[in-house]
Amino acid sequence: MRAKFYCVVFFLFCFFIKSNAQGLITKTGFIGFYSKTPLEDIKAENDQAYAVLDPDSHHIAFAVLMKGFIFPKELMQEHFNENYVESDKYPKATFSGTCSGDMDLSKEGIYQVVIKGDLSLHGVTKSIETTAQIEVKKDKILATSVFKLKPEDFQISIPSLVRDKIASQISVKVQADWTRTK
Amino acid sequence: MRKKKTGYVTGTFKALYIVNMKTIEAPAAGALNFEIQHRFGTINSGSYNLWGLDFATFRLSLDYGISDRVSIGIGRSTTQKTFDGYVKYKLLRQTDNSSMPVSVSLLGTSTYFTEHYSDSIEQALITGKYRFDYTAQVLIARKFNEKLSLQLVPTFIHYNLVDSSADHNNVFALCLGGRMKISKRMAITAEYNYLFPNQLLTYPAGPNQPPRANSLSFGWDIETGGHVFQLVFTNSQSMVEPQYIGQTQGTWGKGYIYFGFNISRNFNLKPHK
Numbered sequence: 001m002r003a004k005f006y007c008v009v010f011f012l013f014c015f016f017i018k019s020n021a022q023g024l025i026t027k028t029g030f031i032g033f034y035s036k037t038p039l040e041d042i043k044a045e046n047d048q049a050y051a052v053l054d055p056d057s058h059h060i061a062f063a064v065l066m067k068g069f070i071f072p073k074e075l076m077q078e079h080f081n082e083n084y085v086e087s088d089k090y091p092k093a094t095f096s097g098t099c100s101g102d103m104d105l106s107k108e109g110i111y112q113v114v115i116k117g118d119l120s121l122h123g124v125t126k127s128i129e130t131t132a133q134i135e136v137k138k139d140k141i142l143a144t145s146v147f148k149l150k151p152e153d154f155q156i157s158i159p160s161l162v163r164d165k166i167a168s169q170i171s172v173k174v175q176a177d178w179t180r181t182k
Numbered sequence: 183m184r185k186k187k188t189g190y191v192t193g194t195f196k197a198l199y200i201v202n203m204k205t206i207e208a209p210a211a212g213a214l215n216f217e218i219q220h221r222f223g224t225i226n227s228g229s230y231n232l233w234g235l236d237f238a239t240f241r242l243s244l245d246y247g248i249s250d251r252v253s254i255g256i257g258r259s260t261t262q263k264t265f266d267g268y269v270k271y272k273l274l275r276q277t278d279n280s281s282m283p284v285s286v287s288l289l290g291t292s293t294y295f296t297e298h299y300s301d302s303i304e305q306a307l308i309t310g311k312y313r314f315d316y317t318a319q320v321l322i323a324r325k326f327n328e329k330l331s332l333q334l335v336p337t338f339i340h341y342n343l344v345d346s347s348a349d350h351n352n353v354f355a356l357c358l359g360g361r362m363k364i365s366k367r368m369a370i371t372a373e374y375n376y377l378f379p380n381q382l383l384t385y386p387a388g389p390n391q392p393p394r395a396n397s398l399s400f401g402w403d404i405e406t407g408g409h410v411f412q413l414v415f416t417n418s419q420s421m422v423e424p425q426y427i428g429q430t431q432g433t434w435g436k437g438y439i440y441f442g443f444n445i446s447r448n449f450n451l452k453p454h455k
Contacts, residue, residue: 072450073213073450073453074210074211075210075213075408075448075450078192079405079407081192081193082192082366083366083367083405089328159406161406162406165407
């Protein structure tokens with residue numbers, strides 16, 4: 001009786017994985033942002049981003065917990081969460097968009113694509129457009145993109161006293177690495 | 183569904199000190215905090231002394247985070263030329279999902295005053311062992327929301343030397359502190375240190391001095407990057423526990439109010455992983 005139950009659970013589980021397989025999912029996507037000024041270099045990195053790529057529709061989506069960004073200076077991390085992005089009020093940043101351009105996920109190669117979509121951060125949604133590189137390997141798909149954001153566009157206010165320490169354009173690096181299950 | 187990770191509540195207090203009282207916060211592992219606590223004289227000392235601004239006492243201290251939970255500090259105060267050292271241990275940390283409703287830190291402080299007595303006989307008799315005082319505190323704090331945090335501190339102090347045999351060497355106090363943010367980078371703070379009655383009866387420094395009082399302080403915190411500025415008003419001149427809890431003289435009502443400030447600067451000696 002018990003063995004039968006486990007069999008059913010196992011098949012359900014397989015089915016669940018299969019149904020997910022059409023969208024490629026990773027929970028270890030990387031998002032980093034970098035601000036360079038003569039006074040201070042700031043970086044923060046998060047390698048627990050949730051990223052989904054639909055190989056048919058070329059729809060791509062990211063979600064990341066703001067509190068997961070690690071700064072080399074812990075006090076900076078606390079200020080980031082408390083004063084700048086207000087992580088308790090707006091815990092997540094999300095992106096949802098589509099890749100356009102010449103890309104064939106069934107063929108190995110490196111593709112340069114344009115990704116267009118909506119980025120939500122600090123309660124503000126803005127449409128962005130960026131170029132990205134998608135590398136298709138036998139059992140893996142790697143996506144990399146670098147783009148720039150202005151904190152003011154997302155209503156993240158920066159006090160005048162530290163304005164010179166934070167770049168007006170923050171560069172953001174995104175990497176996702178999907179393994180194909182066949 | 184992704185499993186929801188429980189996180190620790192951060193930023194219960196901005197600084198390591200509310201005014202004089204230490205908070206549950208500690209420097210991050212590998213971070214060094216340099217603190218300057220400065221107090222002018224009492225406001226009631228009159229226009230001749232520019233309402234206290236002619237006088238200055240201070241405490242300089244260094245606080246260092248050994249690990250995420252353990253921090254140590256050393257300090258030196260003008261009042262009674264006192265050295266102090268402490269160890270703070272973060273025992274419990276409040277979590278996002280209220281499975282742990284409070285943060286608790288344990289604090290042990292030892293102070294040693296080196297001021298010479300004007301009377302040579304007293305100076306000869308009061309040797310090193312009489313000059314140590316010890317304080318043990320349990321810091322219990324809760325961040326109620328992003329603006330309001332409160333801290334309750336049951337306190338035990340052992341004085342190796344008291345003013346007369348009527349005074350207890352072991353005394354108990356209950357301290358309460360809090361902060362209310364008024365903007366993202368500014369907060370109003372307050373603390374009250376209640377010494378239970380009938381423990382220390384003798385006037386600390388003779389009958390012409392104002393009587394012993396409980397310490398009440400207010401502050402205005404302004405945070406800018408790695409600095410925290412705190413403008414404070416308090417009726418305690420000293421900034422170490424055995425002295426501000428047990429030896430504060432003069433009440434707010436009589437104008438024994440010291441204006442002052444605390445400035446802290448954070449240095450990162452090791453990057454945080």
